[in-house]
Amino acid sequence: MADTPEPRLTHLAEDGSAAMVDVGDKADTVRIAEAEAHVRMLPETLTLILAGNVKKGDVIGAARIAGIMAAKQTANLIPLCHPLALTKVSVDIEADEALPGLRVRALAKLTGKTGVEMEALTAASVACLTIYDMAKAVDRGMEISGIRVRAKSGGKSGDWTATT
Template identity: 75%
Template structure:
């Protein structure tokens, strides 16, 4: 009989605490997350033409996402500070949305996963897109922030079935 899932950051008395990963084996761990910013087609055109008042939206959002991944432990209370070996943020236009799609990847060799770092990178990249283009379109919508896949660690690999 399998045990029901439990929360790793909460003990039997309900007290939250940081998970001790000291006994875990170091493995290569990779996580990929995604999100999107839906906007008016005219706003997407403005961004792609490089005419946003605040500057290059896509380059700035990419950099913000990378910087955010490196700050995850400062933002999420029980996350371990990690020595990331790679973070990437790819942003692509989607005229069908219309808007921009964001995919982030975080990687390290360590004792704990990088899902939160990938999710933070995607989230902050989307927030930066909103911030830089809000003068043109305050009705933009951020959505679809989710883990796409992860590998490494005791729990093994995960890939969304609806990705």
């Protein structure tokens, strides 16, 4: 049986200190990540948002733009993340009467040396935070949850998709 290296956290140096991973020798590949999250709210709050009757304005439109802007700022928010030249970021927000609430899906894409999972997660998270901020005057009990990577492709580790 061949010796396989012990798994370790890539952002830790040999002495245990935090370190940015050197991706300089990695090949450029197309990398895509999709993330999701949702905001659970009162049915009346969802109705107000969908009708465009929230005093702060277009909740879904503002959340979409906030998510896109956040993805572009990920390296400024998350220590040790590489600044990336994203080629695409999209944020889709759909009503889900069963929650009740809004489901957010974010996609980040680039051609580069490192993945874009953190950018997709940041986009989905900030979109949800914006929904909360804009509607909190009518529903302080909203709940943000389900933040996760749904899928990623590209790079040495290949493709991955969540099974549930």
